Amino acid sequence: MIPYLFVGDLHGNMASADLAIAEAAQYGATIIQVGDWGFLWGSSTRTIPDDPDIDPDDFGAQVAHRLASPRLIDQTDNLSALLVAAGVSMRYVDGNHDVHPLLRAYPPGDDNVAPNLTYQPRGSLYVDADGTRFVFLGGAVSIDKAARVPGRSWWPEEAVTAADVRAAERHGAAHVLVTHDAAVLPPGVSDVGVAVGHRLAAADNRAYIAEAIQALRPQVHVHGHWHRAYQTRAGRMTTIGLDRDGHAGLWRLWRRGDD
Template sequence: MTEAARRGPLSTATRIGFLGDVHGDLQHVLVVARTMAALGIEQLVVLGDFGFLWPGHNWGIDVDKLSRRLASMSQTIAFVDGNHESFDLLYTFPLSDDGLRWIRPNIVHIPRGYRTVLASGATLAALGGANSIDIGHRVLGRSIWAEESITEADLVALGHDHADILLGHDAPLHVPTLDANLTATDRYWPVAGLKYAAAGRAMFHRGFLQVQPKLYLGGHYHQHIDEDVAYATGHEEFRTRVVLLDQGGTRSAISQAILDVHTLELEYLARDGESLRAESTGHSGHELSD
């Protein structure tokens, strides 16, 4: 890990604010940013489907407005990529020496394989991307991009060193509540879409097993999940608290959280700042999964 990566925007924060999918919803992000600012949070992270860079409209206006509002509150917003990003636009911004892709001075993309060390000494890695289950309804190069899929090169970039925290968009396999919820809705999707989405999740799971995080934070499924899951890799076992944040856009959705980087504990809150008790999130333990 380079010294430049260690000096990234997340490396000095003692508390970091996280958001689930925002899909370019400027009003929602501004509300959450104000809420976080009132709580002293200067570093925000969107867990995929940032969605502000999108063809067909003057996306720069919203990005500039977001940047100005963040600047007025001394905040920076980072995002891992999801499956609803225009990668053609995103990749016009080059990687900087710090390993990040700066869209504006306070808006930054965290690429797959990025690593940094937090103020607590905890290590953090990122693996964005996911496969769109609705691929059959999208047009390549206009509403879906091949780069949404995690590749072998992404897994090489991520490496096999342990990370205390992994940020991403998709979810690892064998998360009981998520799996049960998905089974209940699978009948609404074409078989081809289900297979494509499953292949993407399997690729993410490989990366997840490579780093064996204590805490995983993701989005993608538009629901809130908080489960402690045990995994086995050969003769090794590890446990991960798997947390997915809901899609943003409503007052009551559990789509925001604040991470204490020293304890790795999370505080959930509604976008207007109302604290949501951890007991309501379904945080529970489950047995070993391969």
């Protein structure tokens, strides 16, 4: 079976992407990236190397650092060049911290971003040469909207909609459901202290993911967003959560039949 490397939130971190590409190349694997991709950032968002004086585990400080310069940064050509050189392809979904209007402007189809680099719109389907069916459903809710600017550092299109779920469900079944958000809060994660409105919106988003799972009955559900590496099993489905850039749980190698 064709191998895949599931990769968590990259946040435009080229060094982490380079490591993931090298890992995928060892196994001849295709990368499936689960959102908060970040290699095309707009307006007030700047993707820059991590500041060595900022704690890499302090996500809030890293985000503030990246938002410090109001300009568009497009790293897609650089990322594509790394992928092509390694003989690796990447497919990715949108997270909540991606520039949704720019991603949605890409035409459908393979390599729609650049060579070896494909954005998978919400509700899209990819079937590989082994017949493995991947359904993609990006999107999540930002719980830190109060510190962001609409249209500059967060976008209303970030949340999953009923129409997105219907688009995913029309495929009937999937071996793998690729999402940004989880269907339930991951083990050890709490939303206590989150503003009520944001907490309810985030819960609604997870409910949409759960609805898609119920309809598609995947063998594997893989997601990011929560920066928590874990694996659980319920019934016939394995859920894989991935960590973020710079952390050991950023990726997981998978072949159909492993679950």
